[in-house]
Amino acid sequence: xxxxxxxxTKIFPSRNKKSGEEVVAVNDFTFEIPxxxxxxxxxxxxxxxxxxxxxxxxxxxxxGGKIFFGDDDVTxxxxxxxGIGLVFQNYALYPHxxxxxxxxxxxxxxxxxxxxxxDVMLERAYEAARxxxxxxxxxxxxxxxxxxxxxxxxxxxxxVKMPRVxxxxxxxxxxxARLRLQTREEIxxxxxxxxxxxxxxxxxxEEAMSISDMIVVMKLGVLQQIxxxxxxxxxxxxxxxxxxxxxxxxxxxxxxxxxxxxxxxxQAVLDVAGVDDRKVTVGIRPExxxxxxxxxxxxxxxxxEIMGRDVSVVSKHAASLNPQIRSxxxxxxxxxxxxxxxxxxxxxxxxxxxxxxxxxxxRF
Amino acid sequence: xVDSKKSWKAWLYLSPAIVLLLIxxxxxxxNTIRMSLLEGYNAMSAVSGVKFNFGFKNFxxxxxxxxxxxxxxxxxxxxxxxxxxxxxxxxxxxxxxxxIKPFQRLLQTIFFxxxxxxxxxxxxxxxxxxxxxxxNFGDPNELVITAGIINNVIEFFGGERIxxxxxxxxxxxxxxxxxxxxxxxxxxxKILVLLGGLQSVNKQYYEAAKVDGTSRLRTFTRITVPLLxxxxxxxxxxxxxxxxxxxxxxxxxxxxxxGPTGDPDRLNTMVGYIYKSLSLQPxxxxxxxxxxxxxxxxxxxxxxxxxxxxxHY
Numbered sequence: 001x002x003x004x005x006x007x008x009t010k011i012f013p014s015r016n017k018k019s020g021e022e023v024v025a026v027n028d029f030t031f032e033i034p035x036x037x038x039x040x041x042x043x044x045x046x047x048x049x050x051x052x053x054x055x056x057x058x059x060x061x062x063x064g065g066k067i068f069f070g071d072d073d074v075t076x077x078x079x080x081x082x083g084i085g086l087v088f089q090n091y092a093l094y095p096h097x098x099x100x101x102x103x104x105x106x107x108x109x110x111x112x113x114x115x116x117x118x119d120v121m122l123e124r125a126y127e128a129a130r131x132x133x134x135x136x137x138x139x140x141x142x143x144x145x146x147x148x149x150x151x152x153x154x155x156x157x158x159x160v161k162m163p164r165v166x167x168x169x170x171x172x173x174x175x176x177a178r179l180r181l182q183t184r185e186e187i188x189x190x191x192x193x194x195x196x197x198x199x200x201x202x203x204x205x206e207e208a209m210s211i212s213d214m215i216v217v218m219k220l221g222v223l224q225q226i227x228x229x230x231x232x233x234x235x236x237x238x239x240x241x242x243x244x245x246x247x248x249x250x251x252x253x254x255x256x257x258x259x260x261x262x263x264x265x266x267q268a269v270l271d272v273a274g275v276d277d278r279k280v281t282v283g284i285r286p287e288x289x290x291x292x293x294x295x296x297x298x299x300x301x302x303x304x305e306i307m308g309r310d311v312s313v314v315s316k317h318a319a320s321l322n323p324q325i326r327s328x329x330x331x332x333x334x335x336x337x338x339x340x341x342x343x344x345x346x347x348x349x350x351x352x353x354x355x356x357x358x359x360x361x362x363r364f
Numbered sequence: 365x366v367d368s369k370k371s372w373k374a375w376l377y378l379s380p381a382i383v384l385l386l387i388x389x390x391x392x393x394x395n396t397i398r399m400s401l402l403e404g405y406n407a408m409s410a411v412s413g414v415k416f417n418f419g420f421k422n423f424x425x426x427x428x429x430x431x432x433x434x435x436x437x438x439x440x441x442x443x444x445x446x447x448x449x450x451x452x453x454x455x456x457x458x459x460x461x462x463x464i465k466p467f468q469r470l471l472q473t474i475f476f477x478x479x480x481x482x483x484x485x486x487x488x489x490x491x492x493x494x495x496x497x498x499x500n501f502g503d504p505n506e507l508v509i510t511a512g513i514i515n516n517v518i519e520f521f522g523g524e525r526i527x528x529x530x531x532x533x534x535x536x537x538x539x540x541x542x543x544x545x546x547x548x549x550x551x552x553x554k555i556l557v558l559l560g561g562l563q564s565v566n567k568q569y570y571e572a573a574k575v576d577g578t579s580r581l582r583t584f585t586r587i588t589v590p591l592l593x594x595x596x597x598x599x600x601x602x603x604x605x606x607x608x609x610x611x612x613x614x615x616x617x618x619x620x621x622x623g624p625t626g627d628p629d630r631l632n633t634m635v636g637y638i639y640k641s642l643s644l645q646p647x648x649x650x651x652x653x654x655x656x657x658x659x660x661x662x663x664x665x666x667x668x669x670x671x672x673x674x675x676h677y
Contacts (some may be wrong), residue, residue, distance in 0.1 A: 105586075
C-alpha cells in the first residue's frame with residue numbers, strides 16, 4: 001500500500017498560555033512512500049518524526065494536510081479503521097495477558113462480518129508468531145520475556161490483523177547493541193516476507209541506513225531530504241544531512257573558493273571548476289582522504305588508531321571547524337605515529353561544498 | 365547490616381517508636397488475650413486481689429450469648445452487601461472521573477468530602493432524610509409532620525411511603541438504609557485509590573487498544589480492570605476489614621440503642637457487642653474481640669488467595 005503525505009502539518013498549542021508560542025512539530029510535509037518498501041524516518045530528537053508516525057497511525061490528528069493510503073483519503077479515519085499495525089517504542093504489551101492472548105487480542109476485537117471463528121484466529125496467531133519466531137513462547141507472560149522477544153511479540157500483534165501499513169516507533173531503542181544488530185535484520189526479513197509497507201522511526205542513522213529502502217531525513221519539523229540511503233549519503237542536500245549521516249561523522253571545514261580552486265587556509269586542496277569565488281563550508285567524508293606524501297592538504301598528525309581492516313587517522317588542521325579531523329584510510333598505507341604531519345589528497349566525490357549562511361549544497 | 369558495635373545506636377534511634385509500640389500496641393494485644401482467658405475477669409475484683417480461673421469460659425459465654433449470632437449475622441450481612449456494591453460503584457465513578465478533563469479536580473474534591481466529614485454527623489443527616497416525624501404513623505388517623513425527604517420523593521413519583529427507621533420498621537428497611545449510608549460513606553476512599561491507580565496506568569495500553577479497534581466495554585473489562593486489580597484487591601480487603609468493624613455508622617442512624625425504637629440491638633454488630641460488654645464483662649469483650657480478629661484474619665487470607673489467582677503481574 002502506497003502512503004502519501006500531502007502538506008501534512010502538526011502544530012501543538014503552547015503549554016504556557018502567557019507566551020502563546022505554538023510548537024510546529026511537523027511543517028508542511030509532502031512525500032510519497034512507495035508500496036511494499038521499508039522506510040526509515042530519521043532525525044534527531046524533537047524533529048517531528050514520531051509525530052509524523054502517529055499522524056499516519058491516526059492516534060494524532062494533523063492540523064493541516066492530508067494522508068492517503070493508496071487512493072483512500074484516511075486523514076479523518078480513526079486508527080482502527082485505517083488498517084495499520086503499530087509497534088510502540090516500549091511495546092505496550094498487555095502485562096496481564098500471555099503472549100498468545102496478546103497476539104489474539106486484535107482478532108477478538110473484530111466485529112460483525114469480519115468476525116473470525118476461534119480456530120482461524122488461533123491459526124492466524126500462530127502464523128504471526130512463527131513469522132517472528134516466538135511460537136515457542138506462546139504461554140509466557142510479557143514479564144517473562146527478554147526485550148528482544150517482547151519486541152517480536154509486539155510485531156506479531158501488529159501483523160496478525162494483516163495491516164496495510166506497519167508502523168514502528170523507535171523499534172530498536174530499547175535493545176542492547178548486539179540484539180539491535182540482530183533485530184534490525186529481523187525487521188528487514190519480516191518486511192520482505194510480508195511485503196507490507198513499513199515505516200519506522202529512528203534517531204540512529206546507522207540503523208536507518210542499514211535496512212531501509214528509503215530514508216526520510218528531518219530536522220525541527222522540516223523535511224530535509226528523501227531518498228535511497230546510499231544516494232542521500234553520497235549526495236546530501238545540505239550541511240545538516242551531511243553531518244547527520246555517516247560514522248565517523250563528516251569533517252567540516254571553513255574554506256574559500258578562489259579561481260576554481262578550493263582553499264582550506266592557505267592550501268589549495270581541490271579543483272572545483274564552475275563555482276564562483278566565495279567563502280564556503282566544506283564537508284569531507286572520513287573516507288575521502290588519501291594519504292599522499294605530496295598531497296596538497298597538510299595536517300598535524302595527532303594519533304593513528306589501528307582497526308585491522310583499516311586505519312583511523314586523527315589529525316588537526318587550522319581550517320577545521322571540529323577540534324579533530326578523523327579520516328579512515330587503507331591499512332596498507334603506513335603512517336607512523338611519530339611523524340609531525342600527514343599529507344592527503346582528496347577524493348572529489350567525497351568533498352561537499354555548502355553555503356556558509358543557508359548551509360545549502362553548492363554543486364561543482 | 366549494621367555493625368554490631370554500633371547497633372546500640374540503631375536501637376537508641378528506634379527506641380521512641382518501640383516504646384510507643386510496646387505501650388499502645390503490644391501491651392493492649394497481650395492484655396486482651398490475658399483478659400479473654402481469665403474467667404469472670406473485671407478490673408474492680410482484679411484490684412482487690414481476686415484470683416481468676418484460667419480457661420476458655422469467656423469464649424463459650426460469648427458464643428452462647430443469645431444475641432451474639434444476630435450481631436454476627438448483622439456484621440456479615442453488612443459486609444457482603446456494602447463491600448461489593450461500593451467497590452463496583454467506586455470503580456465506575458473513578459473511570460468516569462478519569463475520563464472527563466474539565467472540573468476533574470473540583471469533582472474529585474466533592475467526591476472526597478464525605479471522607480473528611482464525621483460519620484456520626486453524616487449519619488444524623490441520613491437519619492433525618494429517612495426519619496418520619498409525628499406520631500401514630502401506621503395508624504389510619506395518623507399524624508405525620510414530615511415523612512422525610514426520601515419518602516417525599518417516593519410519594520412524588522406515586523409510590524407509597526416506607527417506614528425506614530421508626531417504630532415498627534422492618535429489618536429489611538433498616539438494612540437498606542444502613543447499606544445506602546455505608547456505601548456512600550465508603551465511596552470516597554475507594555474512588556481515591558482507584559483513580560490514583562487509573563492515572564498511573566500507562567496510556568500506551570489504551571493507544572494500543574485503540575489501534576486494535578477495541579470497544580469501550582472490552583477496553584474496560586479486558587484492560588482497565590485487570591491492570592487495576594492490585595488496587596481493587598486493596599480496596600476490597602480494607603473494605604472487609606472496615607465492614608467487620610462497622611459500628612459508628614449504626615450509631616449515626618439509630619443512636620446508641622442500635623436499632624429502631626422498640627427493638628433495640630436489632631442492628632447491633634460485633635464491635636457494638638464488644639463496647640456493650642466492655643465495662644461489666646471485659647473478659648467477654650476481649651474474647652469477642654479475638655473472635656472478630658480471627659474472622660477478619662480468615663476473610664483477609666481468603667481475599668488474598670482469590671486475588672492472587674486473578675492478579676497476573
